Amino acid sequence: MTGTAPDRVGVLGGGRMGAGIAHAFLLAGSHVIVIERDDDSADAAAERVGDSIRRSVERDMSLDEAALRARLSTGTDIAAFGDRDLVIEAVPEDRDLKEQALTDAEAAMPPHATLASNTSSISIDDLATARLRPERFLGLHFFNPVPASALVEIVHGAATGADVADAARSWVMSLGKTPIVVRDSPGFASSRLGVMLGLEAIRMLEEGVASASDIDAAMTLGYRHPMGPLRTTDVVGLDVRLGIAEELTRELGQRFEPPALLRRLVAEGKLGRKTGCGFYVWNEER
Template sequence: MRDLGDIQTVGVVGAGTMGAGIAQVAATAGYDVVMRDVETEFVEDGFDRIEDSLDRLASRDELADDPDAVVDRITGTTELADLAAADFVVEAAVEDMAVKRDVFADLDDAVPDDVALATNTSTLSITTIAAATDREDRVVGLHFMNPVPVMKGVEVVVGEKTSEDAVGLAHDFAADLGKETWESDDKPGFVTNRILMPWINEGVRAYDEGVASKADVDKGMKLGTNVPMGPLELADHIGLDVCLDASETLHEELGDRYKPAYLLRRKVDAGDLGKKTGEGFYEYE
């Protein structure tokens, strides 16, 4: 298996919010990046996200490199075969087990055998995803936090057959991107979402049941527990659809204590998904 010193080109599957963010931080760290999505439009949207993010960072003097130089290190494609040039691959497709298993089966054919494959899943089993390949020992969870260019943490998740070398590579790669890591076993929700999703859901219930206004639910948690965002603000930031998907997965795996809040589901059904749609629990420009 290739180690950190062998990695020059990073493949990223998915050009959405997470995939574009991962491509950006890898390119900022000096790697060449191949960013792939299924439609040219999605790839172009990914570049728009990256350019906007780089401009914001540059305006705050938080970017050491020239934004254009970072973008120039990223190649967009719709062809999975173009990832054959990658020395390490991070998948950031939609949070759907069938989709991820299909992607990993295809990656197994497209990418050289000695290349490790990482998945950015936030709740799904690494072991089940890895079983779609013939390289289960080289599949590892690498769960970035949103927004990727800003958040410093990355969760490394160890599947049933993930090798120590693959785990070490995941830690080393994340550190090379300027991130700090923690490690989780392949249990539902891992560390972050296992704890975070019930917290968000209970915040939604408290507001829905009239315990406090949405502003006071968030203010109380921020001032009372020293977190930077309250549960409703954070849900809007993550995306209410993402929170609902994660909660449903945990509910299925771990029982009723993870049942999604009714108002969360209603908001998603209404298409109010948070900051990305302009309205969630709060309104955004």
């Protein structure tokens, strides 16, 4: 089963994650609009998605770049979500910011549409309490970088309708990705496991157990992980990992307490690949 993509998709937030999500649905045949907070941010989002489209066409010459670009629009008016079938919130991992973004998006959406949050750790049931239609709300947790990731975590809240969860599975499969379905719980499945491994790797680096590259090699060569936990943290963003760890500490206790090294690097603005420096130095174009 390959799944069926929604015809009209909205993405609220056009950063690295939002742009990746938009790109994935464009490749699946959806018409996508990305909404940002101001014109400069909307222009930057259009450039990010455009770059992803160009790279996809370079890898697969059967793709029609003009057609892909024609199905993309960006802007700042959230009222553009008024004709969408699916809207995905992809703003930074901050509870207050996400709650406001979801409220704004839902107010603009038609009643039949599904609203999804790309949160990686915040409770879907908590976010659902302020929803007008909680039965049409769920989590769609994409992974960074979206184009290279094979997984999407579907988070089923207590109020999520069975038909909405089934549709989400079909949408994910239409992207060529594998869905896993988890019930709402702190950190879901992926963040809870991934963050715990990443935090322990940071503690080991902090204690001088081994270098970052050797800690990562222990997992890539010894356990066949495609990427080590410290390099993964750089790709995800140290600030993102810190926010998730703080959320999990509140929900699950001190075993998720962020190491001092992680807090220090975030305070210094060393956030990983997106700033050029984290546990590694990144020289690639960001």
